[in-house]
Amino acid sequence: MAHVAVVEGRPGIVGLLEGYPETGTLLNGLAQALLRRTDGLSPAERELIAAYVSSLNRCVFCTSSHAAAARHLLGDAATVQALVCDGGDLQVSPRLRALLAIAARVQQGGREVGEDDVRAARAEGATDREIHDTVLIAAAFCMYNRYVDGLATWAPDDPAAYDEIGAHLAAHGYVG
């Protein structure tokens, strides 16, 4: 049972966004801006960063939901699995690999991001916009993950539930 009243039967962050709409609308709008922008990082790359940071924070609901969204956008289940389970052969571009390394630093703490991390990403062609968006997506998921787990919301066990969430997020995003 969640630590506070949420909308009955709604999983993870959904019951919080609906139960506390004055912040729910803003949190959805921020997710849309961070994960559906198309210049620089693609929506699939953005969802991969979100799923990866959520996995580092051990947030089951967010990891499973954003991994499912990334699968639907990318059409490559093996890459998503390798990333969030930290195993297997991660088939991503050197640029995205360097940006994921920055995201992992951000998850540990803002002060953990070093000049060398940023230099490595630039050497692979990452732009200011991509580095900025990577840091802010990673930082934002340190918020969303803590909101979801800090209030002990319900995370479904059934993989089919997440596949449905992921398909919806891939098709419709986070608003409306």
Next chain:
Amino acid sequence: MAHVAVVEGRPGIVGLLEGYPETGTLLNGLAQALLRRTDGLSPAERELIAAYVSSLNRCVFCTSSHAAAARHLLGDAATVQALVCDGGDLQVSPRLRALLAIAARVQQGGREVGEDDVRAARAEGATDREIHDTVLIAAAFCMYNRYVDGLATWAPDDPAAYDEIGAHLAAHGYVG
């Protein structure tokens, strides 16, 4: 120097909010909703939670700015100092003390918040709304702090700069 281009001469998060306005507007709106709402927690209590979590994340710009805002709203510099420097006699209500303990758990990770932490806050009269807002403020500052430090923005050294920021935030909030 910051890791990416920001608006020249603007400290901390300010150069990021202005340089990346499509997220800046949303991040300001979220801060306004979280820190200036008046039911349940007061704006002064909200700023204290923000300053405390920022101090735990060792984010100099956010700690100094929100501590200054709390001083201006609360009119009690000793309490703010005791909270963000983790020293001296912290003169806050048992209810706020229990909520600050929840905020400290959230800073460590969402899964660190236990039933007992929530029960202790309820025993001191904390409502669902106050527990919800405490968790979300603490989670949000785990984002803002990582955004500010993950991009290596400039934090002024001069205490007078923060006093000016705090006075502005106390009087005008985070929008417009």
